[in-house]
Amino acid sequence: MPTNLYRVQGPEGAIPFHQFLLTEKYDKLKTIASSLHKNVRNDNRDFSEQRKLCVKTGVITQAKGSAYVECGRTKVICSVFDPKEVPNKVEYAKTGELQCEFKFTTFSSIQRRGYTRDAEERQLCNELRRALEPAICRGEFANFEIQINVLVLENDGSVLATAITAAGLALIDGCIPMYDVITATSLGVYENKILVDPTYDEESLCLSTTSEGQSCGTVVLAYMKNLQQITEFAQNGSMDIFMFPEYVQTLIEKNCKLYTMVISTIRNDVAEHFKNQT
Template sequence: MAEKYKRTDGRAYDEMREIKAKAGVIKNADGSAMFSFGDSIAIAAVYGPRQLHPQHLQDPSKCLLRCTYDMLSFSVNERKKPGPSRRSTEISYVTGKALEPVLQLDAYPNTVIDVFISIIQADASTRCAGINAASIALANAGLPMSELVTAVSMGKVAGNILVDLSKDEEDYRGEKIKETTDIPVAYLPRSDKISLLQLDGRIKVAELREAIKAAKKACLKINEIQREALKKIKE
């Protein structure tokens, strides 16, 4: 049974933090974007398609999508060791898998598209902020896409399903329910498909269904903000 829980910032359970998005933030990149959930800020830069070197990595049937996620050392209060970590390597991989379904990679054989995601400020939900920024940046680069990828971090805190967890909520331990469950979701609104679903913690099937339903609803709002950011850059 869920415990009574009040979000520290006063949000409703299905309410996201303030969202900001902007396309074309890096002049020298082929495409770029900023996306933020509250105090979590991601910057994405896209370069390519371009020739892939060394040559043995080339695929004659398609383009390689290479994503690099990096949480900068000054993005958190605690001193972070610079360089790639096991976590950043894993997030880089799943980010690529979340974005691949909307790209026409077979149109650019033997090439690479590099997506660099930098987290300049972190307060949870950074992988989802990064995916949202990368999706806008890919569109800003003029790459053919079937649709935008949207992402949001769901969670179960003190037995309650919440949208867009903050760091305080990720770390919360209830009186009886000590474990918080983190559920990053990437969603394709037009085709109604999920391109990323991760689960860290325990959850019942009915609760997971509830979380996915709430994630889809939140992602529709995120999609509107992404599209508006791209519209502004064209004006």
């Protein structure tokens, strides 16, 4: 994306204000860490409690399917467009392709992001595509591609899991054939404590801690409940291998709970559609 020429630029040699907030951020992470040592989260949630979820489909009229998902303060909007032929493709492909785009708005976080794609966005885009490919009946779109765009309006943690859930809802809203409904949840591990649906500050704490002998990091798991299939598993940090069964089982249980909410939303949308037809 081009640079915004209408944005007022600071004088040459100016220092961004967020650099002066590093001490404040460190103090905030220190406060969260001390609260976790007392088995209390900063937002007063239980360790296994997810944030409240707000779901809305059909928010973009120009797209074939779209969805808006709000998980706490994390806000993600996803759009899906009609299948189209793959440009400049000579060989015949039996399965269709997914073209995913994952983009943060410049105002999505405290530190203003750039307009061009960075390494984090490319990594999240690849993980999003890997999660969605097993859920879509790509054999129905031979030599075609489906465009999926994800835009993060605000990032307050668990952004990849929220984006995967939003993309699954957008595909259903666009009547794209799928094997099953796909959902995703995430957790953070801080000194062997499992934090379900971590906030941005909790993720920063989990990824910045390097305590010897302690497990710290984040995990994202995408899941199809009816097929009992894990479509994507992404882990960052250093964790004890013996904790693997525990946090995988926790994520699967949270995905099953999220699946019930997604199915309820889809049923309400279908009932409203037929009600408007009559």
